[in-house]
Amino acid sequence: MVRTLWIYLGAMTFALGCKSNSTATDEIIIGEYGSMTGSEAVFGQSTHNGLSMAIDEVNAAGGLKGKKIRLVSYDDQGKTSEVGTAVTRLITSDHVHAIVGEVSSSLSIAGGQICQRHGVPMVTPSSTNPKVTEVGDYVFRICYIDPFQGYVMAKFVTDPQGPSGLGLKRVAILVDQRQAYSQGLSRDFETALIKAGGNVVVKSSYQGGDQDFSAQLTQIKGANPEAIYIPGYYTDVANIAKQVRGIGIAQSVPLLGGDGWESVQEIGGPAIDGAYYSNHFAPEDTHAEVQSFVTKYKAKYGKTPDSLAALGYDAGMLLREAIQRAPSLDRAAIRDAIAATRDFQGVTGKTSLDEHRNARKPAVVLRINAAAKTATYMTTIAP
Numbered sequence: 001m002v003r004t005l006w007i008y009l010g011a012m013t014f015a016l017g018c019k020s021n022s023t024a025t026d027e028i029i030i031g032e033y034g035s036m037t038g039s040e041a042v043f044g045q046s047t048h049n050g051l052s053m054a055i056d057e058v059n060a061a062g063g064l065k066g067k068k069i070r071l072v073s074y075d076d077q078g079k080t081s082e083v084g085t086a087v088t089r090l091i092t093s094d095h096v097h098a099i100v101g102e103v104s105s106s107l108s109i110a111g112g113q114i115c116q117r118h119g120v121p122m123v124t125p126s127s128t129n130p131k132v133t134e135v136g137d138y139v140f141r142i143c144y145i146d147p148f149q150g151y152v153m154a155k156f157v158t159d160p161q162g163p164s165g166l167g168l169k170r171v172a173i174l175v176d177q178r179q180a181y182s183q184g185l186s187r188d189f190e191t192a193l194i195k196a197g198g199n200v201v202v203k204s205s206y207q208g209g210d211q212d213f214s215a216q217l218t219q220i221k222g223a224n225p226e227a228i229y230i231p232g233y234y235t236d237v238a239n240i241a242k243q244v245r246g247i248g249i250a251q252s253v254p255l256l257g258g259d260g261w262e263s264v265q266e267i268g269g270p271a272i273d274g275a276y277y278s279n280h281f282a283p284e285d286t287h288a289e290v291q292s293f294v295t296k297y298k299a300k301y302g303k304t305p306d307s308l309a310a311l312g313y314d315a316g317m318l319l320r321e322a323i324q325r326a327p328s329l330d331r332a333a334i335r336d337a338i339a340a341t342r343d344f345q346g347v348t349g350k351t352s353l354d355e356h357r358n359a360r361k362p363a364v365v366l367r368i369n370a371a372a373k374t375a376t377y378m379t380t381i382a383p
Contacts, residue, residue, distance in 0.1 A: 028069045028329065030055065030319060031090035033101040033111055038078030039209070039235050042263045043103040047125055047312035048073060049301055051100055054316025064323050072096060080110045087111045091118045097323070098123065098334055100315045103308065104233075105129035105181040112139040121335040123319060125311035126280070128259065129184045133357045140338050140357040142314050142346070143280055144383075146181070149258050150188025152278045152363045152381045157227060157256065158196040164379040166254065166276075169198040172225035174216055174240065176232045177205040185231035185258050201225050206240075208233065213240050217247045229256045234264035241271040262306050265368045265375055273370035280348045281307040282364045282377040293347040307348070314346035 032051060035044035055069045063069060072094045074086035083102070090096045091114070099115055099122045102108045108127035115122040116136035124132055124141045128149055133139050159165025171193060176182035190200050202223035204216040217240075220228060228244065230237050241255055241264075255275040257264075262279065264272055283294050283304050293313060297305040305313075321344060323329070326337035342352045349361040362382045366375035 026067055028064055028067050028323065029094060029096045030069055030071050030316070031087075031094060031096035031099040031101075032071060032073040033076050033083060033086040033090065033099070033107075034073065035078035035103060035107070036073075036075035040078050040103060040233055042234070042306075043126075043308050044075070044078070046262075046306050046308035047100075047103055047315075050297070050305065050309035050312030050314075051125075051316045052312075053297065053300055054313045054320070058316070058320050064320060065329070069320075076102065076107060076111075078104065078107070080107060083107050083110045084114065087114045091115070091120050096120065097329055097331060098319055098338075100125065100312070100319070102127060104179070105132055105184070106179060108132045108139075109135060109180065112136070115139060119335075120331055121338055123315050123338065125315040126259065126308060127181070129180045130358070131180060131184070137339075137357070138335055140353060142318055142344075142348070142351055142359050143259075143311060144361055144363055145358050146185045146258075147188045147192075148383055149278050149363060150185055150190075151192040152365065153229070153256055153258065153276075154189055154192035154196050154198065155381060156276065156278075156365050156379065157193065158198045166227065168226040168254075170201050170224070170226040171198055171256070172201055172220040172223055172228045173203045174213075174220065174228060174230045174232075175203065175205050176208045176236065178208045179232070181233075181260060182208075182231045185260075186229070189229055189231065206236070208236055210236070211239065213243050214247065217243055217249070221247060221249050225253060227254050227256055231258045231260065233260040234262060234267070237261055237264050238268040238272065241268050241275070245271040259307060262308055265370060265373050268368070268370060270370050272368050275368045276378065277366055277368075277375070278363050279307050279366050279375075280363065281305075281310040282366060282375075284377045285364075289345065290347050310347045314344075314348050314351070317346060318344055318351070 076082040076086045105127040108124045112135040116138050126143045128146045161167035175186040257277040261277040322337040326333040344351045351359045351361045365378045
């Protein structure tokens with residue numbers, strides 16, 4: 001009863017004009033499932049904002065194929081158990097034409113399995129673990145994958161010291177053993193680091209939600225690393241960073257991470273200052289489409305967009321382009337049109353989908369300024 005009530009309330013809060021029958025001929029229905037609440041709520045809310053803005057723009061320009069788009073969004077609370085309920089409802093009750101979700105790779109895998117069984121195309125804006133699209137041919141992503149993200153940070157760490165590199169070799173790794181994202185990115189970074197001439201001096205693990213990291217950090221301190229790679233999510237990373245400095249590891253030993261760090265500068269405090277992470281988007285990018293998006297987003301939401309907002313926006317616009325190209329609104333036709341995407345110019349870069357339905361695109365490296373609660377663009381690294 002409690003769970004049913006929560007889903008109902010989630011629909012009332014996050015569904016836009018939800019109807020019970022989406023087979024109506026006067027609209028195209030896009031579903032979304034995301035972590036609107038829970039430990040990764042910032043990710044889910046930013047993605048929702050970007051996606052909503054894209055759909056509003058498409059509708060303001062006349063819609064698609066003579067129809068308006070309606071977005072139906074459900075909160076999965078960042079829980080696998082809620083993903084099944086939300087995605088199944090989108091497919092069987094709301095009869096969506098396509099689905100956007102999730103941020104977390106583990107949750108995208110869970111939701112993607114349901115979409116694959118029902119033959120509903122799904123696009124994840126930001127799940128980077130390769131296993132997400134291995135679920136099946138109805139699952140796509142518009143972000144790069146972890147093997148490339150691991151390479152990006154390994155290259156940045158080992159390249160000669162300067163704006164495009166740190167010139168370091170000895171790296172410790174601290175990985176979240178509960179998250180497919182963290183485990184996969186850790187392996188990919190380690191492989192790329194060794195290939196680039198670096199080495200992992202120690203590798204330790206934790207479980208997302210842990211509060212005490214003293215045992216792992218004591219081990220890491222004893223290995224005397226030049227840098228520490230933490231491929232986790234921002235909430236845990238902020239806590240870890242504070243304990244890293246508290247245990248006596250010098251500020252001169254930079255912390256490194258991936259796109260799961262987005263927003264860590266807002267809660268990490270001085271401990272996260274000078275850290276670096278790979279990401280999908282830099283609002284400082286001077287390209288016209290980026291600055292146009294930043295201006296519109298600030299006007300609508302009163303703040304600078306993060307990479308999750310940019311990826312949510314791109315997911316909506318990529319679906320617009322694919323649906324416009326599709327010969328019909330049949331789900332299989334939409335799937336085929338998404339698969340044929342080449343050189344899609346989004347605010348996160350020019351994207352082409354490969355034969356595995358993964359995006360081929362560049363990444364950026366950002367440096368955290370804790371005092372300003374911002375992340376500054378350092379360099380772009382192409383595939």
